[in-house]
Amino acid sequence: MGLLTNEHSRNRLIKLLLAHDTKLCCLSYIAGVVWFLALAYQPFNAGTYISENALLPGLVESELPPMFTSAFQIKDEIHTEVHRDKKLTPQAWIYKKFTETGLETYTHNFSLIYPFRSVKSQLVTGENVYSILRGRRAASTEALVLSIPLRPLMNVNKERPATHGGIALALALAKEFKRKPYWSKDIIFLFTDFDEIGTLAWLDAYHQTESEYIKANDLPARSGPIQAAVNLELPAEDVSYYNLLLEGLNGQLPNLDLVNLVVRLCRREHSQVAIHHSMEKRRHQFSDSKGESWSDFKLSLSTMLRMMWYQASGAPSGNHGMFHKFHIEALTVQGVVKKKGSHDDIITSARIVEGVFRSLNNLLERFHQSFFFYLLPSTNRYVSIGMYMPAFEAEEVLDKVKEHLQEAAKDDEFEEDEADVNNPANQSVLSIVPIVLVSLLLAWMAHQGPELLMRIMPRFRIHTEDMVIYSMLAIFTAALMYPKMMIRKSSNPFLVIDWRLLKSVALIGQTLALACVALLNISQAFFLAAFMVPVTCSVKPSKSRILRWIQMLALVMVSLLVLMYFVGLASAWPQASTLDLLFKGYANTKHLIFLGLMDAYLFNAWSEMIGTAVIFPLWLLFWAVPWVDPSL
Structure with a gap:
């Protein structure tokens, strides 16, 4: 208890964590992903049985x-x-x-x-x-x-x-x-x-x-x-x-x-x-074989990932989905x-x-x-919610660790600068409000864009799928440029963007969003966390132009539109040539986005809303972090 109550010991612990935060976060992320995938191994899951006699x-x-x-x-x-x-x-x-x-x-x-x-x-x-x-x-x-x-x-x-x-x-x-x-x-x-x-x-x-x-x-x-x-x-x-x-x-x-x-x-x-x-x-279907060999594990993992792939889309895999x-x-x-x-x-x-x-x-x-919440690595084995949620939390704990470390670092800097009240670099919550508001505005445009397009679409002779993808690309392009435009206009020295506070808010939002999605659709939350968490947790302002561009490229790679394109490429694989694969992937992406939109309109599916109204604005907050001048 002395470590928690003694201020000097607590500060030493915080400094130690700050010194090794990247290593700890990477270790927790890798452990969470490996743990989750290892649940397909038969000794780590359970055999199915009839509960209702x-x-x-x-x-x-x-x-x-x-x-x-x-x-x-x-x-x-x-x-x-x-x-x-x-x-x-x-x-x-x-x-x-x-x-x-x-x-x-x-x-x-x-x-x-x-x-x-x-x-x-x-x-x-x-x-x-x-x-x-x-x-x-x-x-x-x-x-x-x-x-x-x-x-x-x-x-x-x-x-x-x-x-x-x-x-x-x-x-x-x-x-x-x-x-x-x-x-x-x-x-x-x-x-x-x-x-x-x-x-x-x-x-x-x-x-x-x-x-x-x-x-x-x-x-x-x-x-x-x-x-x-x-x-x-x-x-x-x-x-x-x-x-x-x-x-x-x-x-x-x-x-x-x-x-x-x-x-x-x-x-x-x-x-x-x-x-x-x-x-x-x-x-294995007609016996109680242990299934502990490497080939059995690969088959079980493939089965579980296939099920997760379909579940993550949020679309029903058959007519039975309407009964649910x-x-x-x-x-x-x-x-x-x-x-x-x-x-x-x-x-x-x-x-x-x-x-x-x-x-x-x-x-x-x-x-x-x-x-009601489970994953199936085979027809006679299951992974229940009590088995996969700890593994998912271990994967997502990277968000929580980074969030607390950002707050700790911010507190330390505040104590150092506390004597200088008139320091123009004193930052406040007001410094990130414009970025948050613009992110929400762009997210609203992405979510309501198809609704607005319906009113002007008859005037243009453009196919519906093309109109939807063009509107998404336009909003995404505007999103890529908004931090540069806002930072240029931030002339007030007392409103210099507090990037640590901005990143802490984004991490809190990402943690809450993924945790809520995981309770309803663990597969969707797992794939989002697997791709986004390591990138969003590592972004920060840098004086090195090369490092800053690498971070921006990584953020673009985990944006929703690019992730959807990767899904389109995976569904188009294989093709005769690389060029055919790229074009087929684009066609599949366009079709998948349109189907997601139709599911939202006709069946009240949530995937489109989660993507545009939840994940996209959070990504925009992270996108603003590398644009901040690290010297401020």
């Missing part, structure tokens, strides 16, 4: 017919139907078939108002189809949803595969489920148009909420509160493995029990299951086709889906016992 996945036995010939017949029918016109989706055919089964079947119309005026047809209409199987043992007090997106053949690609097998499977299961007396929850078979847009329109109508740009008609019929949902994307061909998509809007994840349930039932059918196409070794917005646990199951290896036919897929819904039928309350 009511799910009873091991006791669910399939009651489907051994041959299940109706599924194959329906699959042939839907194949013929969708090939009649590759531009259309088969809503009429689905409505007719479900009506013939005796279920309540309805259509649901909605319209999308395009946010930007540059498009000639601002109104896009769509139609959903849904059918309700009423549970015999309940009075429509709870419901489960099986969702299948409708995609015309002409729009099918690798990221948005065909779902005709899922349509056939849903219709075949509806006929079988209707015969069973044990359903205590209603089952809703939902077929959505325009993927996430149609899903959100139906959910808005179901919960009687409204969106600004998605206008949905009222539903003619509904059930009770939805407990869980499964979005099924199954092709017509036999699948090689099942790919799970978990990430929802703003980085939300489904309850871990739902993920474990699907994985357990896939393994019961001896089917391979992956997370974002990261395949484990087959012996309404506190409904949901995930997407994709069937992936490969030429080589074993294949599972539609009967295997039907048994998995049947098992999931029969397990969910046992739920007595909402999912709550397992984790």
Whole structure:
């Protein structure tokens, strides 16, 4: 305690920390990053388990017919139907078939108002189809949803595969489920148009909420509160493995029990299951192998980073992400086709889906016992929030250490100059107020810029994506020049910029921002901290022009616009030549920024707001530090 209470000892400690602050900060940052990545190593994480005993996945036995010939017949029918016109989706055919089964079947119309005026047809209409199987043992007090997106053949690609097998499977299961007396929850078979847009329109109508740009008609019929949902994307061909998509809007994840349930039932059918196409070794999926080798660690780390990559975007990885917005646990199951290896036919897929819904039928309350915040290095291992938050705090402690050291250094200088009251270099809070205000103004322009562009865009014949990226580049260019313009106009000697105070304020803001983001989207906070923290903590005024330009270049490299370009390059890799890679990276960056903006308008995604209204103004504060004259 003497070290803390004795002023002389405390000053010695502060001076010692100031002398070695760079070494301590670098050590804490490296330790935090290594610790976080090491969590993918199997001895440092935990094995998955079912927390909700009511799910009873091991006791669910399939009651489907051994041959299940109706599924194959329906699959042939839907194949013929969708090939009649590759531009259309088969809503009429689905409505007719479900009506013939005796279920309540309805259509649901909605319209999308395009946010930007540059498009000639601002109104896009769509139609959903849904059918309700009423549970015999309940009075429509709870419901489960099986969702299948409708995609015309002409729009099918690798990221948005065909779902005709899922349509056939849903219709075949509806006929079988209707015969069973044990359903205590209603089952809703939902077929959505325009993927996430149609899903959100139906959910808005179901919960009687409204969106600004998605206008949905009222539903003619509904059930009770939805407990869980499964979005099924199954092709017509036999699948090689099942790919799970978990990430929802703003980085939300489904309850871990739902993920474990699907994985357990896939393994019961001896089917391979992956997370974002990261395949484990087959012996690890069906055994309790230790997985402590270097190759196993690399695979686990790759799987965890893939999941973090998708989660960091804040965009939903599938239609299931719209259910998270309404506190409904949901995930997407994709069937992936490969030429080589074993294949599972539609009967295997039907048994998995049947098992999931029969397990969910046992739920007595909402999912709550397992984790909502986690990372998955494999399908049978998890990293909980209690495991990764200490590692993230160790990575971010660099901000806190630097912040306190800046304050300590400022106090020391203040004591030395205290006798000279009239010293023109005495600095105050007022010296940094103009920089803070200009930073907030530029951030407001970046955040509200697209809204302002909507009013003038019809006058210019420029593509929407180009207009958005040009406006971002213009604001970024102005941001690069604002410190030089402000410092030149700071002629008052009593208002010389206190760079230590400015940096302390920026560090406090960065620490609070990253900590808040980490509670909601750990992946987004981790990647931001990994790139920004070491650069922002090391910037300071310098008499050396070379060192000052190096700091400025490093700050530009960790700016949001440049980081987005790096993301575009990573998504474009590989290309035939370096020039092709650079151009493709620019095109991807332009598209990613536009999609982030559309998600903000249509789905109320937070990534665009966090980037422009939180991270960007903080970066502007750091950008002003190297411009200050170090002699003042």
